[in-house]
Amino acid sequence: MERFLVAINMPEIPDLEAFSRNLTRRLSPATLDKIVVHPRAQLKPSATAIRKAITGKKLRKVQREGKQLFFHFSDKATIAIHLMLHGEFRWAVSPKPAYVLVEFHFTGKPVLWLTDFHRQANLTLDPGIPDIPDVLDKKLDLGFWKKFLDDKAMVKSHLRNQDLLRGMGNAYTDEILYEAKISPFSVSSAIPITKIRALTRAIKKVYADGAKQIERNDPEVIGGEYRAFMKIHNSKKELSPSGYPIKKKTAGGSKTYFTDEQVLYK
Numbered sequence: 001m002e003r004f005l006v007a008i009n010m011p012e013i014p015d016l017e018a019f020s021r022n023l024t025r026r027l028s029p030a031t032l033d034k035i036v037v038h039p040r041a042q043l044k045p046s047a048t049a050i051r052k053a054i055t056g057k058k059l060r061k062v063q064r065e066g067k068q069l070f071f072h073f074s075d076k077a078t079i080a081i082h083l084m085l086h087g088e089f090r091w092a093v094s095p096k097p098a099y100v101l102v103e104f105h106f107t108g109k110p111v112l113w114l115t116d117f118h119r120q121a122n123l124t125l126d127p128g129i130p131d132i133p134d135v136l137d138k139k140l141d142l143g144f145w146k147k148f149l150d151d152k153a154m155v156k157s158h159l160r161n162q163d164l165l166r167g168m169g170n171a172y173t174d175e176i177l178y179e180a181k182i183s184p185f186s187v188s189s190a191i192p193i194t195k196i197r198a199l200t201r202a203i204k205k206v207y208a209d210g211a212k213q214i215e216r217n218d219p220e221v222i223g224g225e226y227r228a229f230m231k232i233h234n235s236k237k238e239l240s241p242s243g244y245p246i247k248k249k250t251a252g253g254s255k256t257y258f259t260d261e262q263v264l265y266k
Contacts, residue, residue, distance in 0.1 A: 014210030066166030087121025088223035156184035
């Protein structure tokens, strides 16, 4: 019997990139024969409208957009799924737990479940692509980052503001700022241009490395969060790779991990 893992962190970009690749590889270009929506599933608009839009359509691909996964079907139909904090994809097994929210039945494929014991994961039909840039958009050049960081907000909070920049989550932001050696408590506008360059390099490197580690740990992963490889955002580690004590600060329900190696700009 499959053991259902309890997710304790919201999936971030490397998780979602791995999920999207594996879901596409396993399910595309199969036809969706049936979608079963269980009570308390959060949907926009209605279950009836979603069934009508995607039943009988072929899945073209699954793609990450910010913190969501977009399932693109034939005839330009799309559903966006936000896993929130405890949502997970699972291949169907028996017995079925009470917290299955949606079942996707594809021709000749295993049934895919969307599960969430908190029932906060949600599904939206044809959401459109937001105007807010995704953090890994290739169009984001140094000029963008200089303008983006011209703000008095604390840099970690600023990077995680989904109204300004899509995709960045708590754990990987700590890892990125550690890689760039910038204190998460720095004033964004005080960060010098050399460190802005370091930050942009760190974003690409940390996310790419994270995705590789996740798929190396489980080449078929579609759910959960694997974080054992993280350098500082890791409750089991006391020292950074270079031997500095890892410090923690909790604010607004989120934990920030950092070290004295990271320069505070103010």
